[in-house]
Amino acid sequence: MNNTFSKKELSRLGCTEEETKLIMKYQKLLPMPDNDFEMSARILHSHLQIGKDFSTWICGRIKKYNFKENIDYKISYELPENVENTSVPKFGDAQYSKLSPQKRSAMGIKTEYYLSVNMCKELCTIENNDLGRLARQYFILMEKVLKENKEWLAIRDPEKLEYKNMSAEIDAWMFRIWHRKASRSDYAVEANGINKIVTGKTSQELKIMYNCPTNELIRDYLKKDHNEELLFLERQNQVLLRMDMGYTERMNLLSKMHEVTFKPRVNERIA
Numbered sequence: 001m002n003n004t005f006s007k008k009e010l011s012r013l014g015c016t017e018e019e020t021k022l023i024m025k026y027q028k029l030l031p032m033p034d035n036d037f038e039m040s041a042r043i044l045h046s047h048l049q050i051g052k053d054f055s056t057w058i059c060g061r062i063k064k065y066n067f068k069e070n071i072d073y074k075i076s077y078e079l080p081e082n083v084e085n086t087s088v089p090k091f092g093d094a095q096y097s098k099l100s101p102q103k104r105s106a107m108g109i110k111t112e113y114y115l116s117v118n119m120c121k122e123l124c125t126i127e128n129n130d131l132g133r134l135a136r137q138y139f140i141l142m143e144k145v146l147k148e149n150k151e152w153l154a155i156r157d158p159e160k161l162e163y164k165n166m167s168a169e170i171d172a173w174m175f176r177i178w179h180r181k182a183s184r185s186d187y188a189v190e191a192n193g194i195n196k197i198v199t200g201k202t203s204q205e206l207k208i209m210y211n212c213p214t215n216e217l218i219r220d221y222l223k224k225d226h227n228e229e230l231l232f233l234e235r236q237n238q239v240l241l242r243m244d245m246g247y248t249e250r251m252n253l254l255s256k257m258h259e260v261t262f263k264p265r266v267n268e269r270i271a
Helices: 007-012 015-027 041-046 056-063 093-097 101-106 119-129 129-176 184-198 205-208 224-242 249-260 263-270
Strands: 073-078 110-115
Touching: 007 015, 007 129, 015 129, 015 205, 041 056, 041 110, 041 119, 041 129, 073 093, 119 129, 129 184, 129 224, 184 205, 184 224, 184 249, 224 249, 249 263
Parallel strands: none
Antiparallel strands: 073 110
């Protein structure tokens, strides 16, 4: 599986306009895999516009720079597309590796090399050209983006759950205090109150600011720090709802909690 990101996702991860352009260009040319040993050396060879044929290039680089199998790269043997209509035996990689290169070639079996990201970066450096330098920058940037996206999801997924839990507490509170079910506008009032504490804006104002379509969730556009603060306030709001505290009193208290808990971060935004 390869990782691709939209401009919206790159924005919430804090990428600059230049970084976003680089990723949007290269993620189609050099798709970043989920795991090591999934980056095709053949695709990298094609992108770097190497003068030598693929097999000569990759074997030469492995030998010259002492890259290690199963540490820097893995080898896979791929059968012809029409293998069902041929006499090529369907072995595993271990069996094909025992055949001579000439025998594999005669059978139409391709030897493919799948590289670690570190080996990709090193190969890009070795080639010492503009294409290599840009590709290396892309790999380095994507490692950072993948790490930050993992951290973002670790906050956003629990935040979604806590919003549902908070909605259930709103339902119970409305029934206890006002003897009726909560409406969509009741949920919106609570969400906007918390949104304003964290961002200074309502959901609608944020949607306009981020050009967010009406059918999408604005919190999917917010950075990790904002979602982390929303998660904190949603949990605290549930406690206050169970205490049957009124809306205005709750929002005032949540605002103070937010200021104290995230004071350095809040001060930095103000500055």
